[in-house]
Amino acid sequence: MKHWFLMLLIGCFSLPAHAVLKIDITEGVEGAAPIAIIPFKWSGTAMLADSDITQIVNSDLARSGKFSPVAEKDLLARPQRPQDIHFKTWRVSGVDHLVIGSVDKTSADRFKVDFRLFNVYRGEQVLGYSFTATRASLRTTAHQISDLIFEKLTGLPGAFDARIAYVTSQQFSGKPPEYKLQVADTDGYNPQTLLTSNEPIMSPVWSPDGSKVAYVSFETGLSAIYTHDIHTGERVKMAAFKGINSAPAWSPDGKALAMTLSKEGNADIYIMSIKSKSLRRMTKHWAIDTEPAWMPDSKSLIFTSSRSGKPQLYRLSLDSGARPKRITFEGRYNANASVAYDGKKVAFVHGKDGLYSIAVLYLDTGLMQVLTEGPLDESPDFAPNGSMIIFASQDRGRAVLAAVSTDGRNKQRLALSDGEVREPSWAAERN
Amino acid sequence: MKTRIQQLGLLAVFVGTLIIGCAPATKPDDAVVAEPGAQVGTVGGEGVAGASALQGMTVSYDRNAINDPKNVLSIKTIYFEFDSSDISEDDTEVLKHHGKYLSLHNDVKIRLEGHTDERGTREYNVALADRRAQAVKRLLLFQGASSAQITIISYGEEKPAALGHDEASWKLNRRAELVYE
Structure with a gap:
C-alpha cells in the first residue's frame, strides 16, 4: 500500500486563542480519482490565507480517500477561464476532472465565489455554482464547494460542510487537568469551546438537527447528562440520578435521549423524553447494558451488554418486548456501536488479542470487517454520508482523532496542536 | 500468588487475634471504647507463611485510625x-x-x-x-x-x-x- 504523509492544514493564525486540529493522511489512496484544482483567482483583495478556498477544497477531497488532488507544483497549467482549458493536455496527464474558480471582493464584507467542475475526457462542464459569502463564511463556502463536487462525482452527499464535537484534556504540572468540550468544522477549523471543566467531560453527541450537543459532565462532582444549545449556550440538566448517568444518544427525531443509568443498582438502558423528562426503562439485567445507538427507523437500539460474560453487541426491538438479540460473535470484546444513517452498517470497537480496533458489521449478511489496527481505537462515529468513520486513537501514547473510509482503504489522523483529543461526534447537518 | 490455604490460614490467625485481643497498638478514643465491638488488634501475626500485604498491620477503629499508616484502614x-x-x-x-x-x-x-x-x-x-x-x-x-x-x-x-x-x-x-x- 502506498503511504502518504501529507500535512494538509497547519497553524492557528486566525484563531490564536484556540488549539487547531491538523490533519495528516497516513494511508491511502489506491483507486482515488485524480482531480486538478486550479488555484482560485482572487480579485479586489489579496488571497486571504485562512480562507484559501483552493487549499480547503483540496484537503477535503483528499481526506475523503476518493480523490487524489494534483499537487499545486505539479499542475501543467493554470487556466482561469473555461476557454483557456486545453483538455487534451490534461487528458494525457491522466487527470479525470478539473476545477477552476474565482473569488471577487465586491464590497466591504461581500465576496462572490464562483467555481466550475469539468470532465476532462468529455471536455465539458459538469457543474457550476456561484455563491455570495462574507469574510467569516468563506471557509464554509469552500466546504460547500467540496460537498457539491463530492456528490456530483460519487453520488453520495458530501459531509465536509458539517461540525464535529469532541473532548480535549490537558495536564498541567501542579494543577488539576483541564477538560474542554469543543465543536469545530470537520477539518478542525473554527473550534469553539462549549464547556471548560477541571472534572471529566464525556460522550458528546450531536442532536439530529445539529443545533445541540448532549454530553456527560462531572462538574458537580457527580456525573450528569446535559443538553447544550451551541447557538444560545442554553444548558439543560437532563439526568443526574444516583449512580451513573452515561452514554446519551439522540433519537432520530430528536425528541428523546437513550441513556445508561444505574439508579436501580445496575447499568441499564433507559429512554427519556426530552420534553417531559419521563423515563422508560428498556433493559433489566444483572449484566452491564450500555452504549445505546438508535437504528434510523427508531424501532430498535443497538447496545453493548456483558450478559454473555464479555461485552458484545445486541439489538433490542423497542416495541416487541422480545429479548435482545446478540449480533456480534467474533472476538471477546465488541462494544460501542455507531449505526450508519442507511441502517445497514454498524461501526464498533472490536477487541482481539489485546488490540482494540474499529470494525464494521453489515447487518444484512452478518459479515464483519476490521478497518484499523489499534492498539487502542475507540469511539467510532459515522460521517453523515456513511463514507467515513471518525474515531479516537492513540499515536505514540497521545490521544488523537482519526478517520477511516468505510471500506478501510484510506486512513488519516487529526491531531490537536496540544493536549489529548477524543470522543468525536460528527453532526448530521450544520445548523 | 498466595495459595488459598495460606489465605485461609491468614484469616484464621487474624480471627484468632481479634478474639484474643492483643494489646492495642493505638489508644482508642473514648467514644469508640464505649461502643461494643470496637476491637483492637493486629492483622496476621508471627509465623504466618507467605507474607500478605496485611500482615502486621494494626486493627483499631478509633476515629483517627483511617489516618494511621500502620492501620489496616490506611x-x-x-x-x-x-x-x-x-x-x-x-x-x-x-x-x-x-x-x-x-x-x-x-x-x-x-x-x-x-x-x-x-x-x-x-x-x-x-x-x-x-x-x-x-x-x-x-x-x-x-x-x-x-x-x-x-x-x-x-x-x-x-x-x-x-x-x-x-x-x-x-x-x-x-x-x-x-x-x-
Missing part, C-alpha cells in the same frame, strides 16, 4: 483484574474493617470512586467502574455501614492513577478508591 485502594469487579480475599478483609469502622462512626461519610484502565470503550468502562464501586459498597453494608454514609462515583477510565500505556500502569488504574469525607 489501605484505601482496592485493585481489580481486567473487565472484572471481583474482590480478592485480602481486599475483602480490608473492606470488612472499613465497613466496621463506618458502622461504629455513623456520622462518617465515604465516597467510593470506581476506575478502570484505558482498554475497552469509555462508556462500558464507566459501567464497569460503577460495578467495582458497587461491589465495594456491598461489603461495607454487610459489616453494618449504612447506605446514607456512602456515595458512589464512577469515573471509568477518565482519571487514571498512572499514565502509561502498559500493564504496569493498567493494573494501578483498575481500582476502587475509598475517600473519607
